[in-house]
Amino acid sequence: MAQLADVLVPPNEEGTRATVLKWCKRVGDAVTKDEPLVELETDKVTVEIPAPASGILIEIIKQANAEVVPAEIIARLSLGGAALGGAVLAPPEAESPAGVESPASVESTASVESATSAAFQVPRAVSAAGTAAKPLSPSVRRLLKEHSIAATDILGTGRDGRITAQDVIRHAASGTNGAKEKHAPAPPQHARAQGAAGGSTRVPHTAIRRRVAEHMARSLIESPHVTTLFEADLTRVLAHRSRHAADYESRGARLTLTAYFISACAQALRAHREVNATFHSDALELHADVNIGVGTALGNKGLIVPVIHRAQGLNLFGMAQRLGQLVEAARAGKLTPEDVRGGTFTISNHGVGGSLLAAPIVINQPQVAILGVGKVQRRVCVVEIDGVEAISVRSMCYLTLTIDHRALDAFQANAFLSSVVATLEQWPADEA
Numbered sequence: 001m002a003q004l005a006d007v008l009v010p011p012n013e014e015g016t017r018a019t020v021l022k023w024c025k026r027v028g029d030a031v032t033k034d035e036p037l038v039e040l041e042t043d044k045v046t047v048e049i050p051a052p053a054s055g056i057l058i059e060i061i062k063q064a065n066a067e068v069v070p071a072e073i074i075a076r077l078s079l080g081g082a083a084l085g086g087a088v089l090a091p092p093e094a095e096s097p098a099g100v101e102s103p104a105s106v107e108s109t110a111s112v113e114s115a116t117s118a119a120f121q122v123p124r125a126v127s128a129a130g131t132a133a134k135p136l137s138p139s140v141r142r143l144l145k146e147h148s149i150a151a152t153d154i155l156g157t158g159r160d161g162r163i164t165a166q167d168v169i170r171h172a173a174s175g176t177n178g179a180k181e182k183h184a185p186a187p188p189q190h191a192r193a194q195g196a197a198g199g200s201t202r203v204p205h206t207a208i209r210r211r212v213a214e215h216m217a218r219s220l221i222e223s224p225h226v227t228t229l230f231e232a233d234l235t236r237v238l239a240h241r242s243r244h245a246a247d248y249e250s251r252g253a254r255l256t257l258t259a260y261f262i263s264a265c266a267q268a269l270r271a272h273r274e275v276n277a278t279f280h281s282d283a284l285e286l287h288a289d290v291n292i293g294v295g296t297a298l299g300n301k302g303l304i305v306p307v308i309h310r311a312q313g314l315n316l317f318g319m320a321q322r323l324g325q326l327v328e329a330a331r332a333g334k335l336t337p338e339d340v341r342g343g344t345f346t347i348s349n350h351g352v353g354g355s356l357l358a359a360p361i362v363i364n365q366p367q368v369a370i371l372g373v374g375k376v377q378r379r380v381c382v383v384e385i386d387g388v389e390a391i392s393v394r395s396m397c398y399l400t401l402t403i404d405h406r407a408l409d410a411f412q413a414n415a416f417l418s419s420v421v422a423t424l425e426q427w428p429a430d431e432a
Contacts, residue, residue, distance in 0.1 A: 005053045007075040009068045018042045019207035020066045025057050041207040045335045055079040143168040208302035219365045223404040227359040230417045234376055234395045236427045253321035258349050261373055263319050266290050266311040268419035269345055275416045276344050278366045279407040293343035296330045306330050307343040351375035360402040368407040374398035
């Protein structure tokens, strides 16, 4: 008998759960050790799980969109395959990630059907006449149980009339009871669960959206949020950017305003270490490295926070270059787990979307503060020039610092923001 190998969910340092995004192989496919087998999605990254060994994929236990936890078995491999008459046996009801039946890997004979059933112990649905019906996959059995539906009430559309997961989903959505439904094309994913009133549509949450929701709710419950508001004059920053943007671009870095904010925060965090910290019930942990996360929107999918590690050691060019790499990777879904780990402070530049002020911005736990950056506006201001007050048009924006009031008070928050504003407003004109 061929040996079996379990495919396990790897340890996940960024949370306890993940979601199966898609399978790269179908049941019955040959796989080679270390080739991509399945993609898992956490609230932060998409991770490819390689095959643990070479063999045949004989069972997919967790289908696409299923939630999984570390060390959970999600599939099984046959190391070398279980052969009968020169053919490799696959489990009877093998579904692809999209619910498409896998190609038959054995001949449809009574002996093969019997051997397969004995080898995999797959329960069968029993028809009204008492004869053995087609075997049911684990995902189909689970859906039937969840929706309290009898297999005999559904007309299977899979290979040889087998019932697929999509058959069960369509049946449950139709509200049909006690009679086999006629097969109809599957509705779009976003419209499969519609309410009766007003034709409203339920859009399933992505894994990222679910994790962000949980993380934000937990942050508000755990820590008292307090926000302080400052105003910054970015006239000198914008002049510097205008002078150096083309040079940075020629060297492979796009000079954005966010790079200036990261640089100013990195300096301020070194001077005010209590803001670059983690709150514990018995102590405040001050971090040696300044690891600044930058909130990056992924459209309707949610939000992700790639981290610029050891930002205190980067000049403005290095900051801009690293920021561009991370944002590009985030939007292409190519961030690695290391890219989102270890953040000690976060910046949310909500102003890029036109927002002037957002408060409170929810703290990215277990950090103790988050900076909010509003839209840059040209405003008429009173300024002092050579000791004389004057009216001038300046490029201004609002900066907010939301703090965990367990760890910080207004005194520390205001001192930190004062340092950030001073760095921005006094930016050297010729510093490259």
